[in-house]
Amino acid sequence: MGIPTFGAGTFRLQGQVVIDAVRNALELGYRAIDTAQIYGNEAELGQAIAESGIARDQLFVTTKIWVDNYSEDKLMPSLRQSLDKLRLDQVDLTLIHWPAPGKGVPLEAAVSNLARAMQQGLTRRIGVSNFNIANTAQAIGAVGKDAIATNQIELSPYLQNRKLVAYLQEQGIPVTSYMTLAYGKVLGDPVLGEIAARHQATPAQVALAWALQLGYAVIPSSTKRENLASNLQAQALRLSADDMAHIAALERNGRQVDPAGLAPDWD
Structure with a gap:
């Protein structure tokens, strides 16, 4: 089974906010939830999942190993802690969160530790x-x-990462797009607005449909139930070749996330 193409992200969502967001997402039909050790919300997510009553085999839960836990003596214990918080015996997908060249654990070792x-x-x-x-x-x-199973990277109409995407597709490694709405920056874009009006859709739906049509998985987050519901509808939106070409022209290397010491030299 591949990874689901549509999930709910939980970056920056804490406490009761994340419990409500995940509960709403699951009630609306989301079955993939994305978190990370550093988000500090795995326990709340675990609570929301447990209270949802949805069968475990219906859910796809992703977490990410934080950069301090890449070494052989830390990775598995940290993942066990994540499982305890999530109230799960196993997660569906675990990612190495950042290359983190400054942390002193070679990437090959970090990935091999995760494989173990x-x-x-x-x-x-x-x-x-x-x-x-x-x-x-x-x-x-x-x-x-x-x-x-995937390389989860920042991707939006303003940051299309074509060189990296082409390499991943050559290798047969699926792409997961995060920040597909560029922290909301693309929502006011006139080109997306025009396409949305033509399709009786929202700019958010257009941006998500663009990513889905390029073959990426998406994990948009929202604290608002109506936005969670609206985002899901992007799956039914079909953009024309003309629409896709107009969005392709929006590339501006608009990166939102680039933490010093953790991020690589981008392609």
Whole structure:
């Protein structure tokens, strides 16, 4: 089974806010939820999942190993802690969160340690996040491309990352787009607005449909139930070749997330 193409993100959502957001998402029909150790919300997510009453095999839960936990002695214990918080025996997907060259654990070792966690049954699949071409090549060298379920990268109409995407597609590694709405910056874009009006859709739906049509998985987050519901409808929106070409022209290298010491040199 591949990774679901549509999920709910939980970055920056804390406490009761994340419990409500995940509960709403699950009630609306979302079945994939994305979190990370550093988000500090795994326990709340676990509570929302438990209270939802949805069967475990219906859900796809992703978490990410934080950069301090890449070493052999820390990775598995940290993932076990995540599982305790999530109230799960196993997550569906676990990612290495950032290349973090400054942390002193070679990427090959971090990815190999994660592969061992998969062999131990702590996670069903493994993958990477925020890896550039060189990083991804290192990960492939460590575990083989078939083991890498996705590279989760920042991607939006303003940051289309074509070189990296082309490499990942060549390698057969699925792309997950985060920040697909660029922190909301694309929502006021006149080109997206025009396309949305033509389709009786919202700019958010257009941006998400664009990513889906390019073959990416998306994980938009929202604290508002109506936005969670509206985002889901992007799956039914079909953009024309003309629409896609107009969105392709919006590229402006508009990166939102680039933490010093953690991020690679982007392609």
